[in-house]
Amino acid sequence: MNAQVEPLDDAEIADRLIELPGWTVEGDHLHRRYRFDRHFQAAAMVVHISQIQEELGHHAELTLGYNHLGVSVNTHSVGGRVTHLDFGLARRVEEIAAAHGAH
């Protein structure tokens, strides 16, 4: 699957990061850490992200803490590099973040 997906180069990554404040590329992962006022808000956002991930067929590593949630994603099918699929998921996560109280 995703045989046509290519890793993004550094310039393509930099371009896409401009539209995703708070997101960084650390090593070979696109990453953001969200904070919450309440633990349950973070847990609920995990469920919502899971729903999006199943829709997209693309899955991040989600790290749930007491009042924070880490989202870290790359594309396994190209050997763990960052692709447009990762940015697509990140944009979808950003769309729901404010409604979950993420900041």
Ligand SMILES: C[C@H](O)[C@H](O)[C@H]1CNC2=NC(N)=NC(=O)C2=N1
């Ligand atoms: C068949 C299924 O869609 C693939 O295995 C998907 C599942 N989720 C995935 N998630 C991520 N992050 N990278 C992938 O290459 C990937 N592949």
